[in-house]
C-alpha cells in the first residue's frame with residue numbers, strides 16, 4: 437500500500453468538505469429553482485410561462501451534460517469565481533452546477549406530489565402564494581424532500597470523487613492517483629470501501645429521517 | 653347573502669371549450685341551508701368554487717353581502733375569503749400537521765396571536781367533538797373525524813358563509829348523517845349561511861331549506877325543499893326525488909295489480925302534512941260503502957312535515973267508489989288511479 441492512514445483521513449476530510457459545501461450551495465440554488473419550476477407552471481400559484489420555460493430549458497441543458505465534461509467546461513467559470521481551478525474549493529463550483537439543477541428537478545418532483553387539494557384549501561383560506569409555499573407545500577413535501585436530498589448528496593459523493601481527478605483532492609483523487617495509476621490494489625479497495633460506507637450511511641440516515649418525518 | 657348574476661364559466665383546454673356554467677342566476681339568503689344538486693359534470697363544483705373565486709367566472713357577477721367579488725383586487729379577495737369557510741369532499745387536510753395545527757392554520761395565516769389561537773382551536777375541537785384528538789395526525793383519524801377537522805378549520809375565522817363541496821360523498825351513510833347533523837347545528841348556533849353541493853338527494857332532504865337542481869350548467873329547478881320534493885317539475889328533479897322517496901311499486905304489488913280485474917281499482921294518494929293518510933282512509937271507509945286495502949305506503953318527513961304516498965285498493969260498487977273519489981278530491985288531496993305498468 438502506497439498511502440498511509442493520515443493521507444486517507446485527509447482525503448476523507450476533503451471529500452466531506454467538498455460534499456458538504458457543494459450540497460449547501462446546491463440546495464441554495466436548487467431549492468428556489470425547484471419551487472419556481474412548480475409555481476410558475478400553467479395554472480399554478482404564480483403562473484409565468486416565460487420564467488418556467490427558460491428555467492426548464494436551462495436546467496435540462498445542465499442536466500444533460502455529463503459531469504466529467506461539465507468539470508472541464510466550467511474551468512473558466514471556476515477560475516473567475518474562486519481564482520483558481522485546482523483544489524478542493526475549486527471543485528465545489530462544478531459540483532454546484534452539477535447538483536443544483538439536479539436538486540431543482542428533485543424538489544420539483546417532490547412538490548408536485550403534494551395533493552392539489554391541499555393548495556386549494558390554502559387558497560380558500562386566503563393564503564398568499566408565499567404562505568402557500570412555506571406553510572403548505574414545503575411542510576407537506578418535507579419527507580419526500582429529505583429523500584430527494586439524500587439522493588442528491590449521494591450523487592455529490594460520486595461526483596466529488598470524479599472532481600478529484602482534476603485536482604480536487606478527496607477520496608476519489610486518492611483512488612485514481614494511487615489505486616488506478618499506480619496499480620495499488622489495496623488503496624483502491626480501501627477507498628472504494630470508504631465510499632460504499634459513506635453512501636450506505638447517507639441512504640440509511642435519509643430513509644430514517646424521512647420515515648421519522650412521515651411518522652409511518 | 654350570496655348572489656349569482658348571469659354567471660358563466662367556460663373552460664378552455666387544448667383547444668376545446670367546455671361551458672361548465674351557462675348563465676346562473678341564484679340568490680341564497682342569509683342563514684339558509686341551500687343545496688345544489690346535479691349529476692356528475694353538471695357544473696356543481698364550478699359553481700361553488702366561483703363563490704370564493706377558486707375559479708374565476710368567465711362572465712357574470714358573484715355578489716356577497718353586497719360586494720361584487722370579481723372586480724375586487726386580489727388582496728381584498730383574500731380578505732373576503734376569510735369570511736367564507738370551505739369544506740371539501742376529500743378533506744384536504746395537511747398530513748404533516750396535527751389536528752390542532754390544521755384547525756389553527758387559517759388563524760396562523762391571519763397572524764392571530766398564539767394564546768388566542770389556542771383558545772379558539774380548543775373551542776372548535778370541542779364543538780365538533782374532537783377535543784381529545786388535538787395531537788393526532790389526520791392519518792390516524794376516520795373519514796368522519798377528518799371531515800370534522802375540515803369543518804372546524806373552515807369555521808376557525810368565524811365566517812358567515814360555509815361552502816360544502818360534496819362534503820359527505822366520501823363517507824358512509826351513518827357518518828354522513830352525523831356530519832349533516834353537525835352542519836345543521838352550525839347553521840342554527842352560528843347563523844352561518846351554508847351552501848351545499850351534492851349528488852345525493854338524501855343530503856338535501858336531511859338538512860336543506862332550499863334546493864336548486866343544476867343540469868348542463870343551468871339551474872333547471874329551484875324552490876323550497878318541500879315544494880321540489882312534493883311537486884318536482886322537471887324530469888331530472890323527479891329522478892332525484894325518486895331516489896329517496898321510493899314511490900315505485902314493488903314487484904309483488906305490481907303483479908297483484910296485474911292479476912286483479914273487475915271491481916277493484918287501485919289508487920295512489922299523495923299526502924302532505926296533517927292531511928295525512930290514515931284519518932282520511934278511516935273516514936272514507938265509514939262514510940262510503942267501500943273497502944280499502946292499503947297495498948303499499950311510504951312516508952318521510954320533510955322539514956318536519958310528514959310527506960308520502962299510499963297505494964290503496966278500493967273495493968266496491970262503481971258508484972260508491974266514485975263518491976269516495978269525489979270526496980277526496982274536494983279535500984284537495986292528490987289521488988291518481990294507477991295501472992299495473994305505470995307507476
Ligand SMILES: Nc1ncnc2c1ncn2[C@@H]1O[C@H](COP(=O)(O)OP(=O)(O)O)[C@@H](O)[C@H]1O
Pocket residue numbers: 663664665670671672690691692693694695696697698699
Ligand atoms: N379545470 C377544468 N378544465 C376543464 N374542464 C373542466 C374543469 N373543471 C371542470 N371542467 C368541466 O366542466 C364541467 C363541470 O364540471 P364540475 O363543475 O366539476 O361538475 P360537477 O362538480 O357537477 O361534477 C365538466 O364537463 C367538467 O369536465
Ligand SMILES: [Mg+2]
Pocket residue numbers: 696697698818
Ligand atoms: Mg364536483
